[in-house]
Amino acid sequence: MFDALSDQFNGIFDCIRGKGIIRDSDLAKTLGEIRHALLEADVALPVVKDFIAGVKEASSGEEIVRSVSAGQMIIKIVHDRLVALLGGEDDASTLQLGVSPPAVVMLVGLQGTGKTTTTAKLAVHLRDKLKKKALLVSLDTTRPAAQEQLQVLAEQAGLPALPIVSGQQPQDIAKRALQAAQLASHEVILLDTAGRLQIDEMLMREVVEIKRLTNPCETLLVADALGGQDTLNVAQKFHEVLGISGVVLSRMDGDSRGGVALSLRAATGRPIKFLGVGETINDLEPFHPDRLARRILGMGDVVSLVERAREQVSEEEAENMAQHLQKGLFDLNDLAKQLQQVRKMGGISSIMGMLPGIGKMQKQLASAGMNDRMLGRQTAIISSMTKQERTKPAIIYASRKKRIAAGSGSSVQEVNKLLKQFLSMQKIMKKMRSKGLNSGGMPAIDPSRIPEELRNMLPPR
Ligand SMILES: Nc1nc2c(ncn2[C@@H]2O[C@H](COP(=O)(O)OP(=O)(O)OP(=O)(O)O)[C@@H](O)[C@H]2O)c(=O)[nH]1
Ligand SMILES: [Mg+2]
Structure with missing residues (x-):
């Protein structure tokens, strides 16, 4: 990005x-x-x-x-x-849901921009981050199997979806959704609408009518980050006709140069609220202008990094690792765990992108082979070792190395490299311990070690 x-x-x-x-x-x-x-x-x-x-x-x-x-x-x-x-200092990604429930969030946009996927992503976000129960509703009666598509996504994620009644018109489905949500006390209704060509007056009239009927708290345009100037024109047009409250910019994981993200606010006067960063239902990121600006300018985004560490590594896991290391017991199992944590947090390049002033170093590391593929290979090498080898790497001599290399699809040189790396890490851990420093696995997740000003910016655990 x-x-x-x-x-x-x-x-x-x-x-x-x-x-x-x-x-x-x-x-x-x-x-x-x-x-x-x-x-x-x-x-x-x-x-x-x-x-x-x-x-x-x-x-x-x-x-x-x-x-x-x-x-x-x-x-x-x-x-x-x-x-x-x-978009300024405001936390744009806060959805305005402050009405008496159910709060309606309506998603609109051109064909294929990612509305249906984003509907499911938002429901997951509401459930996991905001602890809100959302009902998924497809009003797309235009494209064959569109309603089923949302139903399938809902099932996969274990989310409630409004049952499909074939032949029903979008307006009637919307009314049924309002009643169903009230009965089942859903706090939010997410309305996925039919994709439209900009020129399609009839479909445009349909969303205007649905908006009037359901009085949404949020009318979000799902727009494609790869669409360049077209995306901006579309956003302006939708805002003119319908009045949108914000934008979800999808496909930010593609090779967008960023122009749309940087121009949208000025073009529509409306904030970007979320970024779609992949095809799975977890690939949605709240949009924080200040953090993104820091990332673009190479100033790092430590706040997001700490948040991600918190999400991916449980406190208990971190505590266990820290205790283990304090006893001076750093072995290959610990290294494997750390590699896995780095992968869970989005991989080396993603983490590097969030650290301040790392721009140039990132390239040097990449050219030295420090990349996400290497993480995978090293994990495979450790998995090919026996339990005893992992806790006592000193017993790994030539024949064992050959076996491990063959088992992990790597070379003996790579096994050697990993062992060398492990030994130097072990030395550092020992040194830190003898100096009485806590070498803790992932420093970022121990809140007491986060500077106070950063801690204040974080959501409560
Ligand atoms: N890489 C990537 N793919 C995405 C993203 N969002 C959606 N997609 C993919 O884009 C394709 C279209 O997504 P849909 O959610 O069906 O789009 P839609 O706007 O509902 O399409 P229509 O209902 O036909 O108008 C699917 O293959 C999605 O997996 C994203 O953020 N990144
Ligand atoms: Mg759709």
């Missing part, structure tokens, strides 16, 4: 970071480079112009360009402007 843009910003900032006085010509050059980077990321031209004008105005003051840390101040200005461009 945003890799190319992030690389460009890193390069641009490297040139000004340590600078004291910034001359007008330096500022003009920096602004030119930012403009170029944004255009290359497919950000809409008027948005780019506005952005550059805003940064220029804020940076031109005498007190900034002549200050001792002019470079840093300009970086801060770009950051703040980027946050504003993405």
Whole structure:
């Protein structure tokens, strides 16, 4: 996500970071480079112009360009402007559900943008993160088997869906959904609607009518991040006709250059609330402008990283690991567990992307073979060892190495490399222990070690 843009910003900032006085010509050059980077990321031209004008105005003051840390101040200005461009400080992903239940959330959008998938993803999000019970309802009577598609997703995720009554019209299904939700005390109703071509007046009229009937708290447009300028036009049109409250941007896992995400707010005046980042029902991320801006600018996103660690690694698991390590018992089972934790948290590149100032190092690590494939291979190597070998790696001599290599589809060199890596980790753990430091498995998940200002930003456990 945003890799190319992030690389460009890193390069641009490297040139000004340590600078004291910034001359007008330096500022003009920096602004030119930012403009170029944004255009290359497919950000809409008027948005780019506005952005550059805003940064220029804020940076031109005498007190900034002549200050001792002019470079840093300009970086801060770009950051703040980027946050504003993405939707401001507000936590946009908070759904407005504050009416007497059931709160209706309606999803609309062009054909194939991901409405049905997003409906299921949102229900999972509501259930798992907000502890709210949502009823899934498909109003798509246009495409064959569309209602069944939602039903299947609901079943897979163990979510309630409104039973299908064949032949019923969308308006009638919506009314039935309202009654059913009241009876079964569902707090939220998620309405998946039929995909439409923009020009399809009849289908447009249908959503307007359904909106009038159900009075949704949220009318979310599901838009495709890969659609470029078309996506922006569609969003404007939907907003004009229907009045949307926010956008879910799907396919952010594809090779979107980020332009749509950066232009949508300016184009519609409506916030992006969630990002779709894959095809499974868990692939939905709340949209946080400030965190995303930091990621784009290579400043890291430690808050999301800590949250992800909390979600993926239970407190008990972390506690067990820490105790084990404190006793100086770091063995290959522990290494396997740590590799697995890294994978659960999205893999090396995803974690690296969230750490501050890691841009260049990420490339070096990747070229040294530190990547997610390596994680998989190392896990396979450890799985091919016997229980005894894992707790006592010292017994692994040549013939055992050969067997392990064959069993894991790797080479003896790779087994050697892993063992060497393990030994140096073990040494570090021992050293830390002798110095009385807690070497704990995943430092990020021990709340007492998170700086207070970060802790305050986290949701309660
Ligand atoms: N990679 C990726 N694929 C997605 C994402 N969201 C949806 N898809 C895929 O896009 C395809 C279409 O998704 P649907 O949810 O059926 O789209 P829809 O808008 O309901 O389509 P219609 O009802 O036909 O208009 C499916 O194959 C989904 O798995 C996403 O965030 N990333
Ligand atoms: Mg659909």
